[in-house]
Amino acid sequence: xxxxxxxxxxxxxxxxxxxxxxxxxxxxxxxxxxxxxxxxxxxxxxxxxxxxxxxxxxxxxxxxxxxxxxxxxxxxxxxxxxxxxxxxxxxxxxxxxxxxxxxxxxxxxxxxxxxxxxxxxxxxxxxxxxxxxxxxxxxxxxxxxxxxxxxxxxxxxxxxxxxxxxxxxxxxxxxxxxxxxxxxxxxxxxxxxxxxxxxxxxxxxxxxxxxxxxxxxxxxxxxxxxxxxxxxxxxxxxxxxxxxxxxxxxxxxxxxxxxxxxxxxxxxxxxxxxxxxxxxxxxxxxxxxxxxxxxxxxxxxxxxxxxxxxxxxxxxxxxxxxxxxxxxxxxxxxxxxxxxxxxxxxxxxxxxxxxxxxxxxxxxxxxxxxxxxxxxxxxxxxxxxxxxxxxxxxxxxxxxxxxxxxxxxxxxxxxxxxxxxxxxxxxxxxxxxxxxxxxxxxxxxxxxxxxxxxxxxxxxxxxxx
Numbered sequence: 001x002x003x004x005x006x007x008x009x010x011x012x013x014x015x016x017x018x019x020x021x022x023x024x025x026x027x028x029x030x031x032x033x034x035x036x037x038x039x040x041x042x043x044x045x046x047x048x049x050x051x052x053x054x055x056x057x058x059x060x061x062x063x064x065x066x067x068x069x070x071x072x073x074x075x076x077x078x079x080x081x082x083x084x085x086x087x088x089x090x091x092x093x094x095x096x097x098x099x100x101x102x103x104x105x106x107x108x109x110x111x112x113x114x115x116x117x118x119x120x121x122x123x124x125x126x127x128x129x130x131x132x133x134x135x136x137x138x139x140x141x142x143x144x145x146x147x148x149x150x151x152x153x154x155x156x157x158x159x160x161x162x163x164x165x166x167x168x169x170x171x172x173x174x175x176x177x178x179x180x181x182x183x184x185x186x187x188x189x190x191x192x193x194x195x196x197x198x199x200x201x202x203x204x205x206x207x208x209x210x211x212x213x214x215x216x217x218x219x220x221x222x223x224x225x226x227x228x229x230x231x232x233x234x235x236x237x238x239x240x241x242x243x244x245x246x247x248x249x250x251x252x253x254x255x256x257x258x259x260x261x262x263x264x265x266x267x268x269x270x271x272x273x274x275x276x277x278x279x280x281x282x283x284x285x286x287x288x289x290x291x292x293x294x295x296x297x298x299x300x301x302x303x304x305x306x307x308x309x310x311x312x313x314x315x316x317x318x319x320x321x322x323x324x325x326x327x328x329x330x331x332x333x334x335x336x337x338x339x340x341x342x343x344x345x346x347x348x349x350x351x352x353x354x355x356x357x358x359x360x361x362x363x364x365x366x367x368x369x370x371x372x373x374x375x376x377x378x379x380x381x382x383x384x385x386x387x388x389x390x391x392x393x394x395x396x397x398x399x400x401x402x403x404x405x406x407x408x409x410x411x412x413x414x415x416x417x418x419x420x421x422x423x424x425x426x427x428x429x430x431x432x433x434x435x436x437x438x439x440x441x442x443x444x445x446x447x448x449x450x451x452x453x454x455x456x457x458x459x460x461x462x463x464x465x
Contacts, residue, residue: 234455289344363398
């Protein structure tokens with residue numbers, strides 16, 4: 001009687017084929033923005049080019065100190081006790097200072113590593129990629145390892161294949177110490193470049209960063225720019241003239257306390273601090289010219305490195321504070337003039353203090369495409385010419401006999417007259433004037449720009465670059 005129709009029977013049946021159950025997609029948890037910013041700040045400080053430059057400066061000073069100590073041993077073996085004591089007087093305090101510096105760096109690095117490891121265990125995707133910085137550290141580590149292997153191989157060849165000769169033994173010891181330092185530094189830098197990376201999750205997404213995928217899966221998502229009225233947006237306007245997207249590096253950024261103290265300084269405090277930095281750089285340049293002839297010629301290298309380092313640190317601070325490019329160019333010119341003053345002053349003072357008049361024969365002339373004519377001279381009664389060449393000898397033919405004022409230790413070039421120090425004094429006066437004037441103008445301009453952008457004061461918490 002009431003039989004169901006075909007349509008009713010069809011509607012009562014379950015759909016075919018049955019729908020597949022929805023696959024549960026496990027997305028990695030999102031990282032809170034404050035955690036991501038803190039991790040990016042700490043990791044960026046660990047991998048900053050400025051920190052790498054500091055590590056390389058420490059490594060250079062350690063190698064230089066090893067050369068001082070090996071030279072002291074060699075001089076002591078040859079009976080030159082005075083020079084050996086001078087080398088030890090420089091090498092031992094320098095070793096103590098470098099050991100203290102290395103200890104501070106190791107403690108800070110271990111603290112940062114422990115903090116980052118704890119944060120990345122909780123949020124594996126909080127670490128930024130920083131591909132450029134990691135590549136820079138990796139390339140430097142490869143270069144250090146290659147140089148270390150070359151130094152170690154050369155030392156091994158000197159000892160094993162050339163035979164244990166007295167002179168070569170100390171050379172091999174110095175090369176071996178350099179090889180050990182370079183290899184250890186290369187391994188440390190390589191480990192630093194590979195640590196604290198984000199772990200990719202299944203499906204190609206980077207853990208903790210939804211939407212950001214591995215290479216080849218989908219195009220990367222551009223991060224949003226900072227609002228122009230935010231702190232980072234105003235900082236970007238401060239550095240817009242440098243054509244950079246990130247905050248410039250500076251030495252004070254390695255310290256959280258200094259990073260909050262320097263932006264809060266008043267105009268006169270900034271100018272006083274800038275003047276102090278310029279005077280420190282000028283004092284180091286003067287010490288580089290004056291001290292080595294009196295305490296030992298080997299002191300020229302650490303003092304010259306300190307002078308260049310102080311000038312570079314001052315330039316980076318002025319760049320970070322925000323200035324016009326024209327002022328910074330003048331700062332660079334002043335720094336170059338100070339370095340020339342330090343080097344030329346050392347040579348003139350050393351020759352002036354130790355020099356003596358001798359008769360010498362011109363044995364050869366060199367006239368390179370760039371630079372002036374130089375001549376090799378051989379003192380009367382000697383078989384070998386001096387290792388340092390005479391400049392300003394365009395009018396002298398080969399075979400001529402002349403009177404030259406030369407260094408008995410043969411460490412600075414001879415001259416045809418007693419140095420009068422006019423050239424280093426001119427370079428020093430011009431360099432100090434340019435450096436101090438342009439640095440003060442640069443700091444004043446940077447403070448004005450910061451006041452216009454409301455950046456005078458400590459940065460907000462979590463906003464430090």
